[in-house]
Amino acid sequence: MSAKIGLFYGSTTGNTDAIAELIRNEFGKGLIDLHCMAEASEQDFADYDNLIIGSPTWGIGKLQHDWEIFFPRLDYVNFKGKKVAYFGLGDQVEYPRNFVDAMGILAAKITSLGGIRVGSWSTRGYKFEESKALINLQPVELSNGSITLVESQVIHVSNGVRASIQGNFVGLAIDEDNQPELSIERIKVWVAQIKERFGL
Numbered sequence: 780m781s782a783k784i785g786l787f788y789g790s791t792t793g794n795t796d797a798i799a800e801l802i803r804n805e806f807g808k809g810l811i812d813l814h815c816m817a818e819a820s821e822q823d824f825a826d827y828d829n830l831i832i833g834s835p836t837w838g839i840g841k842l843q844h845d846w847e848i849f850f851p852r853l854d855y856v857n858f859k860g861k862k863v864a865y866f867g868l869g870d871q872v873e874y875p876r877n878f879v880d881a882m883g884i885l886a887a888k889i890t891s892l893g894g895i896r897v898g899s900w901s902t903r904g905y906k907f908e909e910s911k912a913l914i915n916l917q918p919v920e921l922s923n924g925s926i927t928l929v930e931s932q933v934i935h936v937s938n939g940v941r942a943s944i945q946g947n948f949v950g951l952a953i954d955e956d957n958q959p960e961l962s963i964e965r966i967k968v969w970v971a972q973i974k975e976r977f978g979l
């Protein structure tokens with residue numbers, strides 16, 4: 780029998796692999812099945828109502844290799860009604876204009892295919908210039924005249940300096956290159972948040 784959550788990830792030099800293991804441990808025994816994208820198929824996604832998607836960013840703003848190969852096949856996965864949380868690895872010092880872009884690219888694609896995004900994460904504590912993984916809150920007026928805040932994904936933010944950008948990422952951002960000492964605590968807080976959203 781499958782676990783309650785399918786965690787699908789790609790990893791070129793092993794960092795995302797290690798973070799996926801930490802996330803699985805934080806959830807506790809038996810809740811998460813890990814699927815490496817080098818071996819995953821469209822059908823593997825069908826077993827789960829709850830998904831976690833993880834990718835580092837490579838090649839300056841690009842998906843990790845196995846995700847890049849699989850990307851066109853996402854169109855054949857049924858994401859409708861599934862809750863999907865995202866995590867991304869990146870390097871905010873070397874790649875401040877493309878920090879964790881891959882997480883944003885995957886979230887935009889999977890959300891367009893019907894996935895319900897959960898588990899956004901504050902940008903507080905990171906310094907970078909641009910990221911495709913940012914979302915913002917926009918005020919929208921409802922028919923009864925009241926105002927509500929609706930999340931939308933920001934594709935381009937450009938202020939030209941490496942700075943603290945206020946807002947939220949679409950999912951958990953992990954920087955093993957510059958802030959490895961913060962990863963465990965970030966995972967703990969994020970997992971508690973998405974556990975609730977997954978109804979576990």
Ligand SMILES: Cc1cc2nc3c(=O)[nH]c(=O)nc-3n(C[C@H](O)[C@H](O)[C@H](O)COP(=O)(O)O)c2cc1C
Binds near residue numbers: 792874879
């Ligand atoms: C050639 C190269 C390109 C990279 N490009 C980006 C990038 O555009 N944005 C980013 O946030 N991180 C970038 N990174 C950093 C990686 O995402 C980071 O090291 C990550 O932890 C690697 O994960 P992995 O070991 O699972 O493959 C790059 C690293 C290298 C070596």
